[in-house]
Amino acid sequence: MKRLILFAVLALLPFQTVYAEMTKTHVYSLIGEAKYGAEFKHFDYVNPDAPKGGTLRMAFSGTYDSFNNFAIKGKSVVGIGYIYDTLMESSDDEPSSYYGLLAESLEYPDDYSSVIFTLRKNAKWNDGKPVTADDVVFSFYEITKVSPFYSNYFKLVKKVEALDRYRVRFEFDETQTSFEMPLIAGQLTIIPKHFWKDKDLSRGGLENIPLGSGPYRIAGYEAGKNVVYERVPDYWGADVPVNVGRYNFDRIVYEYFRDQTVAFEAFKAGHYDLRNESAGKRWFKGYTGKYFDMGLIKKMEVPHKKPMGIAGIFMNTSSEFLSDINLRKALTYVYDYDWINQNILYGQNVRHTSFFSNTEMMADGEATEKELDLLRSLGADAEKFRQQVEIYKTNGDGNNRAGLMKAVELLTSAGYYYKDGKMYTPDGRYVSLEILTSSKTLEKQLMPLKQGLERIGIDMFLRYVDSSQYVSKVRSKDYMMIYSRVKQSFSPGNEQRNMWASLSAEEEGSRNYAKIKDPLIDKLVDHLINAKDRESLKIAARALDRVLLNGYYVIPTGYSDRYRIAYWDKFDRPEKMPEYSLGFSSWWIVPEKAAEIAKRVNR
Template identity: 40%
Template sequence: MIIRFAPFVLALAALIPFAPVSLAQDADWRHAVSMIGEPKYPEGFSRFDYVNPDAPKGGTLRLSEEGTFDSLNPVLAKGELAAGLSLVFDTLMKSSEDEVSATYGLLAESMSFPDDISKVTFRLRPEARWADGEPVTPEDVVFSFDKAKELNPLQANYYAHVVSAEKTGDREVTFLFDETNNRELPQILGQFLILPKHWWEGTDEAGTSRDIERTTLEPVMGSGPYRIASLTAGSTLRFELRDDYWGKDINVNVGQHNFGAIEYVYFTDRNVEFEAFRAGRIDYYQDNSASHWATAYDFPAITTGEVVREEIENPLRAVGIMQALVPNMRLEKFQDARVRRALNFAFDFEGLNKTLAHNMLTRVDSYFWGTELASSGLPEGRELEILEAMKDKIPPEVFTTPFTNPVGGETQARANLRQALMLFREAGYELKDRKLVNSQTGEQLSIEILLGSASLERSVLPYISSLKDLGIDARIRTVDGSQYTNRVRSFNYDMIWSVWAQTLNPGNEQAGYWGSKAVDREGSRNYAGISDPAIDELIRMVIFAKDRDEQVAAVKALDRVLLANHYVVPLFYSRAVKVAYRKMLAHPEELPYYGLGFPEVWWMNDGQ
């Protein structure tokens, strides 16, 4: 399963025993589905446990975003998409934030699939309506799915094994698969946004035909709880709660969507964004910098209690994080694993953690860091069997040497640079006139680290200094959001800063992260350019694991092989989300176990 990961969005899960019997029988209509265990909430449940059903409605929540936007079309993989569009559009199913991997009917009242999981059928709620009062139909679902696969490479990869969507009843739509026994497909088909076919095929107020294949700043219509009330292109966006929202009283929505309006203001500078929060123009701020969190909150509103600070573990309890600097192996200079390993020796995490982060960070050492899916030690049991079956295709150290990051700091940083230089020499480089050059061509090794936010520069600059000490022509290039997005989508970079968020139920998304077919697919998240038959084989083992034990073993084996190939320079992360907000905002005393519930289950005191 994929996590929609924004700078502050993480959710899902701790582990419940795997139960294949939770998969539906043919023609067995189910109100919910869970990939791990049985759904917590029975059919006909009244609400999720973590909401406040008496939360007041009203008030305006003022939020901020870094960057800009130039499109409200949620399908396209082009342009800078505006924040908050999930407020406008519903999906077929809705996730519970106090379960690992369970979804419940939203637009769809139920779903059904056969034992071999060769298809899945969703039955739409008869009361589901678009904002103009028209019913949500199977034709809308088919249209949305077909356009998502046609126009968005990420969606095309994610749903690659869904060959068609067809209307099979007045309120039913069926998705057919080209493979069987992929347990994840029925659930993830409940995740994509459903769009109104008649609206996109209609005309705007000026009589101009709309075109879903192009970006647009016309306020789009959906079936969700909010509508777009106003906007200033690239700068501000205001959503207002719909009194006529069709789903406001159904169980999965009780106690949610409590703000009367939600506004977004965009800032091109993270420091200016924080100053706006300090000045009271923004209500909620998530701080992703440990040093900033430790030093920047000495303003009067903190002293008086007008601003509340919290460190909340919930969203990260079952999310595996790989945050890393990612060299692009589509470029020849990064194709030698010794070069990539040397780049890790040049990164002095301990020095950075001490000087910039007050020792508040932890180094990432797994692609599933922080979860039970992370590999450790040497492989054994079923994991070892999996790896031994492909021992001629994977690095031999998988069997002999547990992965560890180099340890730096005052005493070790210089030794690590010497180790890096030795690896560069083994890979065909040498020092000449204090420049690290290719022994064959005489060309100096150059590395440009592309960033989309100036706030990351202070964490990268020490690394740039270390690379320069090795004789590398190293530099940072920070560009605006639109340029960054376009360059990353077209793989036009040497190295980027990226983060992957993993659930406890890895599946189809792994092919998009590390699979060979995603290497040349523009817009994919295979940022490193990995193309390895052994990894492709491991990904399929993860997707088609027959039970939970097999899935865990396959994931750990995948993690171990990814690490042994040194595809990235692992960075760091925190195990708690750090948020500050105006005291007029409130949330349930017990937040959902695996999420912040923000902004869905929060509210404004006294409807302010």
């Protein structure tokens, strides 16, 4: 008997050791200690007693033809994220902390090789059926099967398995895993197995109104023109701390507009409630009229600390002419962004100087020795990247003669030549470029590039297509140049493969808009993803930033470091706003204000 007891104890020891190395928590943070403890009741930037009710009306550009945001084909409807829950939810007053939503807790070992989520037993789909570990397993395998983006994002997830009805385990690739992986797993959108098991998740379309477990559901729509979300009255997650004080509107209605001028006039007439304004001239001169004079429409500017990524004119390196870095670099001298910012955007924007703008991941000045050591270890000529690429700056007076001369000098030194008013490649091809766009409003920002290029013998054409064609061509990368934006987070990780790695260059729907294929960038992306701590992540991101800037894949434009919001004065909001978001999900409608507006505008 003693021997049997001894064997039993010895048999348990390995399991006890594994358990001792596991961390069990309600939160996962990439920046150290999280702000909110295990017993927190709600975020600091919400009003837990905010009243529910009313209709929020919003506008969106273009059209839609699908309710399925995972399918490659089709253009998904805006706001579809309202119907789904994820395992964890971020806070907006911390850079990178996620708290349990569908999951009440998570457990992970010291080497971050796996994570176990324990689901809340009261979590349910909006048809009343429970959310289970099988739903999580189904969601992972189905979504990564049909979506190239999610396939890349969750690339290091080796296996997902249900341990029991409410516990699910994600196992990661131990040869590449990093401290970020438990957070990445927690971002998975969970879809119901019983709804999708007999349907094709790879198909777009409007025939299936999807089922979710989130705070809203689709209540109605007019195909391509509008969509109506209604708050789920018995939403299971209303009292979960990350949701308290949020999702206060009974209905959210999105109206689609194909023309921004029409959309703006519709706002001023009272057809929708709020605008996040990006056009400088409109912000400073367009918000006038009787309803502004009556005080029914308000404006506010709110500084933010959001990551801003990179925006600008992306150049397809697989297209004719733009495979040459000399031409790509020359274009950065031709584009007079400083004149555009001052005269078209009213000086409201900050110029992008990084692919990780407005974050601590930005390369800044001369490279540190740690950055250079990393580049050397990957076989790079580190000295090439010691000095940061300076984004060419003009004085903004519209006379960019110096920039044009720099462009011509660069091209002629690379073998290009000027003949009969035209610029030719070293092998005798006349240089002609094209920008694909679906937006007439961008024309004013693109015309200075067109005019500058014409002065050095290069024609540039603006090719307009409708929004559906544009989406299709961007997904298939059937363009020479496009104006676009690549967003970033405070903690870059797996998604970088989808943006810059060679494997995503030919992948339909990826965000590698420049079709970059560079072995050094591939190595840096892998190193970044495998970073074991925050400091290693920053070093890798900054080194990656330097190499991307040296590739001249984008003509950078700018970003706003503040929200510019115009709204009909029917809302109230918490006194405290989060640093990293507008926090609009915590606003609410004041019935008396809404009634007064309706009365005074005869609605």
